[in-house]
Amino acid sequence: MPRMRTGVRRCGSLVISLSVIVRLCAVSSLFSIAGSVWTRHQQERSIFLQDASDTFLLYEFLSGGLVIGRNHTVTLKDEELASTRPAKVFHRIVNGRVPKTPAAIANTLANVPSLGETLEMDNFEQLLLASVYAAHRGRLRDTEDRQLWGRLFCQLVGAVTHDLTRQVVRC
Incomplete structure (x- = not known):
């Protein structure tokens, strides 16, 4: 009987990025106070x-x-997952509200509330999903573009981390 591989080889930096993002999501869930944003x-x-x-x-x-x-549309590779109702919500949000060009991401970062203010949940999620997008784009580009997308990823994660912990992350 042939041996099946269950693991998929991934770039180490992408796995680390996913790990950071999931931890940030979990922390945001733990620190949130039940309110209208989370209902x-x-x-x-x-x-x-x-x-x-x-x-x-x-x-x-x-x-x-x-x-x-090519037109910056994000879809899930797993067709079974992509057919679920939550995936349709995810697609609508990630393709409709998340900035996907360096200029759009820079503009979004420029509009992040000043120190001491808390992000609204939709802004928090927009930054979080933009960091996922930046991680993926950086992985698929040449060295110069990787540096640009890497800086954007760092700035996005820094903004999310600051919102959660009030600690400033330097890139």
């Missing part, structure tokens, strides 16, 4: 991460792999 809406969700189970679902989406199309 489940019967209407269309404007944010994906509404509770801790969504954090684990996001990790499952990301570990299954993403495909970035």
